[in-house]
Amino acid sequence: MPVRELIDAAETLARAQREVGNDLARRVETCRATVSIVRLLEACGEAQLGQVAAVLRVDLSVASRQVSQAVHDGHVERTVGTADRRVRTLRLTPSGHELAARLRTELAERAGITLGDWDTDELRATADTLRRLADAITTRTPGHPARTTDES
Template sequence: MPSALPETPPQTLLRSVEAFNRALRESSLGVARDIGCSKGTLAIVRILQRRGTLQVSDLAHVLRVDISVASRQVSQLVDDGLVERAVADDDRRARTIQLSPAGRSLAVEIAAALGRRAAEVFADWSPDELLDAAATLDRLGESVSRFALPTDAPAPVHAADVLTPA
């Protein structure tokens, strides 16, 4: 049986990030189940709540998915009455999306659920520890994004854009 080579510090960090990512996906699924929506709905509602009106292409960049994937998800949210489409004021050819009143109501429910979950998960963390962790995650995301995306890709998503309660 071949012996495993010891991990380098960057490999150890990547393994830890992978484990964190799995835990975060599971937690996100739990919150989505608690409020009765999909993870995709949860993510899009959170992004629109934080960023306001967007074009679907901008949403796709934030989600880091193909525009066709974002468009299908948005169409479902429009059908569900959570998102409204509009014509952009500055470019009549462009279409924008924003939360409907029902979507804003769901955003409040999501924020409350995330707030409860965060309070439980981080009950034994100090505010300084939380801010330090957020800064480290932002730096990590920026470092990985520099090498993972083409040079014309949008700025990386910060943890606060998606994960924190409003």
């Protein structure tokens, strides 16, 4: 059954991603959560905790704990909003920017080794399929936070 094959392939991909994520974190001497947060903040510049939780698709308490570790390690700083002191903005520190550069290098090297024999069309088609799958999972799964309340 094709659906079962897709589920099996997605589970295999998820295990491979965890393995690569663990290896990447070891190589740059940090934890996987910090890798995710640093990459996110590098892409968006700054964010509030709720945004981090939403993008990483984790509970606010999980995001808070993970951000606290990244702050403790010196890669992320929290600033208090001037207009609303309840608002905390997160951004990379100089150490966080250095870590982001190391992550880019490690990921580029790994991608070159892993996907070096794939042509541009294969890479684009795979990226499109993975985005489509992620979108289907997050927008069509009952109770998933990415669904709007009237769809649930």
